[in-house]
Amino acid sequence: MTHDQQRSLPAGWWRSAALLLVTAMLAMGAPAGAQSARDRFVFALSGGPDTLDPQTTAATLSFQVNKSLYDTLVEPDDEGKLIPGLARRSTPGT
Helix, strand or coil, X not given: CCCCCCCCCCCCHHHHHHHHHXXXXXXXXXXXXXXXXXXXXXXXXXXXXXXXXXXXXXXXXXXXHHHHHCCCCEXXXXXXXXXXXXXXXXXXXX
């Protein structure tokens, strides 16, 4: 096979390759939407929750995540008495 018979790369191929490499490096280094520290919530766990549906799990890790994501209408106070959480007021037995 002679030099003339060899398939050559198109002109400017190195520019395309360099642009692709730079784009990939920038995409890996920047978080989605260029979030600031105030836009993110970092939460360390020893594993992953099995679901984010608080009605379908009894797993401790899921409970920890769900407690951080969701709030309740009522919640117990220090004495165990239910008090309004998200609710404006709560009337027991209704």
